[in-house]
Amino acid sequence: METEHPSPRYTRIDAWEPREILDAMIEGQFAAVAAVRAARPAIEAAALAVVQRLARGGRIVYVGAGTSGRLAVQDGAELTPTFSWPPERLLLLMAGGDDALLKAVEGAEDEAGKGAELMRRHEIGENDVVIAVAASGTTPFTLACLREAGRRGALTIGVANNRDAPLLTEAEHALFLDSGSEAIAGSTRMKAGTAQRVALLMLSSLVMILLGRVYEGLMVDVQASNKKLARRSERILARLTGRATEEIDDALRRAKGSVKLAYLLLEGHGLGEAQAALDAARGHLRRAVEALAGGPAAIPAKPSDSGRAG
Incomplete structure (x- = not known):
């Protein structure tokens, strides 16, 4: 050997x-x-x-x-x-x-x-x-x-x-x-x-x-299990949206810490609408964004190819 x-x-x-x-x-x-x-x-x-x-x-x-x-x-x-x-x-x-x-x-x-x-x-x-x-x-x-x-x-x-x-x-x-x-x-x-x-x-x-757990090169599925990671969640949303800290914190609170859901809220979507879009896209944020915009991801992909659109 x-x-x-x-x-x-x-x-x-x-x-x-x-x-x-x-x-x-x-x-x-x-x-x-x-x-x-x-x-x-x-x-x-x-x-x-x-x-x-x-x-x-x-x-x-x-x-x-x-x-x-x-x-x-x-x-x-x-x-x-x-x-x-x-x-x-x-x-x-x-x-x-x-x-x-x-x-x-x-x-x-x-x-x-x-x-x-x-x-x-x-x-x-x-x-x-x-x-x-x-x-x-x-x-x-x-x-x-x-x-x-x-x-x-x-x-x-x-x-x-x-x-x-x-x-x-x-x-x-x-x-x-x-x-x-x-x-x-x-x-x-x-x-x-x-x-x-x-x-x-x-x-x-x-x-x-x-599997859609990264968006725009960012860890949008990060688990905020400590203060450092909580701050990272805030920085991710600030980078994606340009919103103020107060708005970001409010969105994260409403989204119960989910960066993906908070992002869609900050983009002007209602809580139910945003959650439904994420569920239909099997957690893929990019697909959810495109679906909400009426784009190509409006129809969820089949399970066999569900990982091919990050």
């Missing part, structure tokens, strides 16, 4: 000057991003498939072990505060459970039976999306999750850094990240980890944009 293979280039890295070591590791990060760029067509295809499942009410399920699992959990955990993704439609499954997020749990990644059992316990089904991440592409726990999810009809996405690994060959959508060997052989928290982090970020962000 390339991720485990020592590179002759780094054989004497411990004898190099500190600046040389840092330069080499920085170059590795650029290589990791280049690996994600090469996987762009696969990421795009996977995102479009994800949108179709989620439009039917499915869940996003992240699974992994060790570093890969922590990166997967990190990506998933950010979906609710950033995009208001419903917590009940998100599962973050880590080999070894929550304890493994902070420390290594010996043998957890080898528990294939546990992985399959989790898929059954959570009743993973055909509307769900399972994103399985493993640098090696062979981790028993992660592979078992993917296999059982596939048997149960879920959309499966495999993310791995070794070509033709089982996680890739058995997934419906394979994201191969060709990051190569590490400066510290086998330390996949380095290049491989960066490539995984970027790929997951690209995939989830594209999905959320396609």
Whole structure:
């Protein structure tokens, strides 16, 4: 496996000057991003498939072990505060459970039976999306999750850094990240980890944009769970409408914190009319705006293509 293979280039890295070591590791990060760029067509295809499942009410399920699992959990955990993704439609499954997020749990990644059992316990089904991440592409726990999810009809996405690994060959959508060997052989928290982090970020962000949770480049589905995010909601509306703080605060109060609904209120629409437009557009603000203006989005899109107009 390339991720485990020592590179002759780094054989004497411990004898190099500190600046040389840092330069080499920085170059590795650029290589990791280049690996994600090469996987762009696969990421795009996977995102479009994800949108179709989620439009039917499915869940996003992240699974992994060790570093890969922590990166997967990190990506998933950010979906609710950033995009208001419903917590009940998100599962973050880590080999070894929550304890493994902070420390290594010996043998957890080898528990294939546990992985399959989790898929059954959570009743993973055909509307769900399972994103399985493993640098090696062979981790028993992660592979078992993917296999059982596939048997149960879920959309499966495999993310791995070794070509033709089982996680890739058995997934419906394979994201191969060709990051190569590490400066510290086998330390996949380095290049491989960066490539995984970027790929997951690209995939989830594209999905959320396609689902209409971004408007004019702004996080209009932001969940104002603290003062900083409440101020962000105000700034978003100020940027979109140019209205005064008092008007914005009143609209947010009437909209119970919903930036999308507050925006439509500030644009002069009644509360009932605005809510109905958002409901008909399945939460897509741009479609709701066009529908209220009598434009092309007046007729809601079918579920199968509901994510294609951000």
